Amino acid sequence: MPWKGDEIKNQLIICSREERWKSKISRNLKTNFSARINCPTRIYVHILKDVGLWTIFKVVLNYSHPCCPDRVEILKQYRELSIFVRRTIETNEEAGIKPNKTYQSFVAAASSHWDLSFIEKNVRNYITREVRNVSEQDDAKEFGKYLLRMKEKNQNFLFELNLEGDHSIKNAFWADARSKAACKYFGDVVSFDTTYNTNRYNLVFSSFVGVNHHGQLTLLGCALVKNEDIQSFKWLFECWLRCLGRNEPKGIIIDQCASMQRAIEMCMLTTIHQWCI
Incomplete structure (x- = not known):
């Protein structure tokens, strides 16, 4: 070669x-x-x-x-949870026992950390990935319930959900009372950022950010977007303008995304948009 x-x-x-x-x-x-x-x-x-x-x-x-060649199972690629360990973790999680207490029980039974083929992180990972694993539709329902509870606590909390046919989240927007007030005073020039990505469902986290009179960043709204296309951004920008009840910003800073740029041109006719550096 x-x-x-x-x-x-x-x-x-x-x-x-x-x-x-x-x-x-x-x-x-x-x-x-x-x-x-x-x-x-x-x-x-x-x-x-x-x-x-x-x-x-x-x-x-x-x-x-x-x-110590006999301790090779401690290396990451050799760690494993036996069926007995998994069942014990599931039982303890159902009983409300904390992961660190569960791991300590295994240590006590084995007399030492070195006599186990796993560490506490493996216990926590198993709980997160397997025991607490629920469907995307269930997560969407819980997320919607959470937004409703926030709305009940404060009527100035604003949100909109766009669900797909299987009731999974397609787009979501929310802004609390503080964001609504900040948008009134510091929403003339806005930065819109989509450089964050969740690990589980590949929903892109987006944020509207302004700058207050102290030169500090202030949050003006948040969103989850499944597809970074024109229709998704158009839905999001319309929600932001409608929920916060304000005129279009004078300027908006975005990254070099053609879909985002086109959606801004459709929703914010008088706004000047610029690319970030």
């Missing part, structure tokens, strides 16, 4: 206990052991340009800790 200039030329293989883990938690209060102790062991490899083969050119085996 001939070597190419844009391919990886060097690789560094380090020990899993390389560097020093910095934590604000007292050592006596930690439930997870610290594995990183500045181990200098490493292997340097690079590719031969002519033949395209990897070769080892330097090896450092100065371990700063005892090597």
